[in-house]
Amino acid sequence: MRGVDTPQGDRAEDSLCQQVTQQLAGFSHPTLQRSLADLRAVKHCLWQQNTLQITLQLPFVWQQGLLALQQAEQGSLCRALGADRITWQLQPAVATLLPANGQPVIPGIRNILAISSAKGGVGKSSIAVNLALALAAEGGRVGLLDADIYGPSIPLMLGSVGQRPVSTNGRQMLPIQAHGLAINSIGYLLDDHEATLWRGPMASRALEQLLRETLWPDLDYLLIDMPPGTGDLPLTLAQRIPVTAAISVTTPQQVAVSDTLRGIQLFEKLSIPVLGVIENMSGHCCPHCGYLDPIFGSGGGERLAEHYHLPLLGQIPLQRSLQADLDQGYPTVISQPDSELTTLFRRLAVQVATLLYWRGQPIATVMTVRNL
Structure with missing residues (x-):
């Protein structure tokens, strides 16, 4: 038979x-x-x-x-x-989803995902970089906007310090390309170690210009590495940029959870869905024996997710190689494609992409034939 x-x-x-x-x-x-x-x-x-x-x-x-x-x-x-x-x-054939805040979509960008934390120092940028690369490894066309005007770190993490965007028409600039991502950051427009001495409204306008005056290629996902806090910059982003959804990043300790809770409340008040919580630095992983030591405590991400009835999307351990790779400009998803950490980020990417679709309202599905 x-x-x-x-x-x-x-x-x-x-x-x-x-x-x-x-x-x-x-x-x-x-x-x-x-x-x-x-x-x-x-x-x-x-x-x-x-x-x-x-x-x-x-x-x-x-x-x-x-x-x-x-x-x-x-x-x-x-x-x-x-x-x-x-x-x-x-x-x-990634679907274009309706922005949650009613802002008109940016041509060529199907979905904008805000990576947020009201607490600084939780490793939000490292999550944003590796998640963006994982989405690209899963077959997406991905961009990354470094929205931390006062502390741009994306150029260093992606090994593109010193590069400058080029303008072809005197009005718009081409994004920097690194590891398959289309990127822009205020860090590309400043001299090395130059401080950004802007008040809130000026910084907010600069950030919006950075998004809208970049000639982004056709993108399935644009990730925005949000500035910490709940002040002018995050508020401007959430209100005036067509955000599809957000992800909240925390560490296990209570002080980070308390601040992150306020960040979730900001999105909640603006009717922007939060897909879930990522707990970073979820214990230190010993490089010799693999023992996971909860040096920052434990359970913070779970408590936060449970409080808001959100999924705990992932728990990223504190590993020396993760930060060392970023310092060298070759994030783990690129430098160690077969590692357990990369597998974790790629599973996280699929979970984020599917949750984004199920939570959103599709406008259109655009045929994008690409051999993986």
Whole structure:
């Protein structure tokens, strides 16, 4: 027996896709709220000799989910359809979601995600950088805006200190490219170690100009590394920039949790959804034995998430290599692609992308065919 049908000659693609969709009907994954059939994920199927080629298309990046799908369904699918092997391809068609604050979308940018913490020093920028790179590794086209006017650190973390944006028309500037990301930061416009001596309104205007006067390429996700606090700059961003959703970053200790709580309240008052909480520095991981020492306490992220009925998206341990990689300008997701930390960030990226889609209101799904 060869399964549902005998793979002799050409099969009608629609019929083949239907058979594949039926075989995958029982698959479930923590990031999916609907079945692959409901999402119409199976777009193309092709027999080539005894190999079945399957192309999936989803409105979010999902490469880690595809790996889980392969592991769970590859064997049974081969048996059912009579294939010797299966090759898979995921073509992201990331949906454009309605901004939560009613601001008009920026052409070419499908979704804007604010990475926020009202408490400084929690490692928000390191989370933003590695999360952006993880979204790109999952197949997304990703940009990163360093919105910390007074302490821009993104150029150092991405190894692009000293670079300057170029203007082709005298009005707008091209973003800096680093590790596959499109980036802009006030740090690219200042001399090294030059202080930013601007009052709140001036800094807010400069930040809005930095976003709108950058010639961003076509982006699935633009991450904004928000300034700490709940003052003029975060308020301007939340009110006047078309933010799709936000993520709150904290550390386990109570003082950070208390400040982060105020940051969540800011978004809540502005009706901007918070996708969840990321707990950074969640214990120090010994490089020799792997023991996780909760030197900053424990449970802060869980308590914060529970208080606001939000998911705890991830807990990032304190590892020396994470900061060392950023100091060298080669973040962990780039410098150690096979590490446990990179796997953690890529799983976090898929969780963020899917939550963003399920929580948002899709305007459109734009076909973006890219081989991963």
